[in-house]
Amino acid sequence: MRVLVVGSGGREHAICWALKKSPKVTELFCAPGNGGISEIATCVDVKATDIDGMVAWARENNMDFVMVAPDDPLAMGMVDAMEAAGIRAFGPRANAAIVEGSKAFSKELMKKYGIPTAAYEIFTDMEAALRYVEEQGAPIVVKCDGLALGKGVVVAQTAEEAKEAVRNMMENKAFGEAGAKVVIEECMTGPEVTVLAFTDGKTIVPMPSSQDHKRAFDNDQGPNTGGMGAISPCPNYTSDHAKTCMETIFLPTVNALNAEGRTFKGVIYFGMMLTPKGPKVVEYNARFGDPECQAVLSLLETDLMDILEACVDGTLGDLNVAWKDAASCCLVLASGGYPVAYEKGKEITGLDAVSDAVVFHAGTKKENGKFYTNGGRVLGVTAVAPDLRAAVDKAYAAAQPISFEKMHFRSDIGYHILDAQ
Ligand code: AMP
Ligand code: GLY
Numbered sequence: 001m002r003v004l005v006v007g008s009g010g011r012e013h014a015i016c017w018a019l020k021k022s023p024k025v026t027e028l029f030c031a032p033g034n035g036g037i038s039e040i041a042t043c044v045d046v047k048a049t050d051i052d053g054m055v056a057w058a059r060e061n062n063m064d065f066v067m068v069a070p071d072d073p074l075a076m077g078m079v080d081a082m083e084a085a086g087i088r089a090f091g092p093r094a095n096a097a098i099v100e101g102s103k104a105f106s107k108e109l110m111k112k113y114g115i116p117t118a119a120y121e122i123f124t125d126m127e128a129a130l131r132y133v134e135e136q137g138a139p140i141v142v143k144c145d146g147l148a149l150g151k152g153v154v155v156a157q158t159a160e161e162a163k164e165a166v167r168n169m170m171e172n173k174a175f176g177e178a179g180a181k182v183v184i185e186e187c188m189t190g191p192e193v194t195v196l197a198f199t200d201g202k203t204i205v206p207m208p209s210s211q212d213h214k215r216a217f218d219n220d221q222g223p224n225t226g227g228m229g230a231i232s233p234c235p236n237y238t239s240d241h242a243k244t245c246m247e248t249i250f251l252p253t254v255n256a257l258n259a260e261g262r263t264f265k266g267v268i269y270f271g272m273m274l275t276p277k278g279p280k281v282v283e284y285n286a287r288f289g290d291p292e293c294q295a296v297l298s299l300l301e302t303d304l305m306d307i308l309e310a311c312v313d314g315t316l317g318d319l320n321v322a323w324k325d326a327a328s329c330c331l332v333l334a335s336g337g338y339p340v341a342y343e344k345g346k347e348i349t350g351l352d353a354v355s356d357a358v359v360f361h362a363g364t365k366k367e368n369g370k371f372y373t374n375g376g377r378v379l380g381v382t383a384v385a386p387d388l389r390a391a392v393d394k395a396y397a398a399a400q401p402i403s404f405e406k407m408h409f410r411s412d413i414g415y416h417i418l419d420a421q
Helices: 010-020 051-060 071-075 080-082 094-101 103-113 128-136 159-170 239-259 292-295 304-313 389-399 417-420
Strands: 002-007 026-034 063-066 089-090 120-123 140-144 153-156 182-186 192-199 204-206 215-217 223-225 228-232 264-275 276-286 328-336 358-361 365-366 371-373 377-385
Touching: 002 010, 002 051, 010 063, 010 304, 010 358, 051 080, 063 080, 063 304, 071 080, 071 094, 071 182, 080 089, 080 094, 089 094, 089 304, 094 264, 094 276, 103 153, 103 182, 103 239, 103 276, 120 128, 128 140, 128 182, 140 159, 153 159, 153 365, 192 215, 192 239, 192 292, 204 215, 204 228, 204 239, 228 292, 228 389, 239 264, 239 276, 292 377, 304 371, 328 389, 377 389, 389 417
Parallel strands: 002 026, 002 063, 063 089
Antiparallel strands: 120 182, 140 153, 140 182, 192 204, 192 264, 215 223, 228 328, 264 276, 328 377, 358 377, 365 371
16 A cells, blocks of 8 residues: 655654554655654655645555554544545545544533533633633633634633633634634643543543653652653553543544534544542543554554555454553653743764664654654654563663754653652
8 A cells, every 4th residue: 555644753653653663654654754764654745734635646656555643634634635636645634533623522522411520611702711711710721712822721820821821812813713702611630641542433441541740840849741641541540540531531532523514534632630529521532632643553563555545445343452551751852942932953963873673753853864853843762661661661771872063852751650659
């Protein structure tokens, strides 16, 4: 099969790496890809958000299958457009990808179908939103409705802070139209866990649990980032949690989307909090998380291509999806200053000296046989071991030889969670 992966981050490198192992995949392409991906796939110079350009390229180049990994093209309807052109494509259609594109939609869906989540109200009127904050008091959570690169959420410790967030989103339009509508919700407590799941719209197959580390600095300090590292499985998530989540969250979500005429096929991301009253949904995403994907796919034993096809064809129930009985850690090496201001174009050295781990590239480019930084998150050093502590130790040891100017990484990925247990 001639297969195209859409996207350019560490997640897409991990997807390409897994697909490369499939005997079914004879030729692998990635648009636009990155320096690391260019080692295992042919990179194609089409932007991930260029729907028409991507469909035209896929058609001209006889793609048998397209895997759409990032949120934007999914929300924009790339899967719908591929299908309309007669090309098999993995990922939710736009009408289902809305679970990520609109927090208001997701909250209404959960309320209607009794799926556990934080209590909330939705506002399009700023004065009403400010009054609600005043009534409810703090702590309270303010979220803008649309996509805001993970930055449109403020967990406010005081009512003043919450009001400032409301004004910032609704009056100052800090996130543009994404903030025209805001969701204000109850502040939940408890450990966070992510469960990614494959679904064909009927059957849902959860992957091993995982946990991202969103803040830039150790001990969850500093600004929110795309993710500074991930581990899998998450030690806080027990088999009892898994059973409860399947019954109260995973299956009800798939069934709810079906009932709404928005059948979801692809990877659905359940961001959850294990509250004293049981697991509750924090957010849905319509795709693999990054860097959760790198950690989780490292544990996959089944051919990823078989799974992707089964999701598209509606035959996931016939497939046995197997995982290594092990743990993994993806440690992100970022550009100093990320996520605020950082430089690019720094030479990366030491990659050849890495052993016993896979280095997934995120923001890199390759020129004249050398790799250079080309983004905020640069690399994800990913290791697998029999238990979590060993996997984390191994990822840190493997990262040691790698260096570039102003390289920054957290020193507590995984340890932060192990130590809190
Ligand atoms: P989101 O973009 O919705 O995943 O929110 C980003 C982060 O904000 C989450 O990972 C949580 O740490 C935190 N958060 C979101 N909603 C809540 C909530 N209702 N209560 C407590 N923390 C929250
Ligand atoms: N790592 C979080 C996300 O991909 O949304």
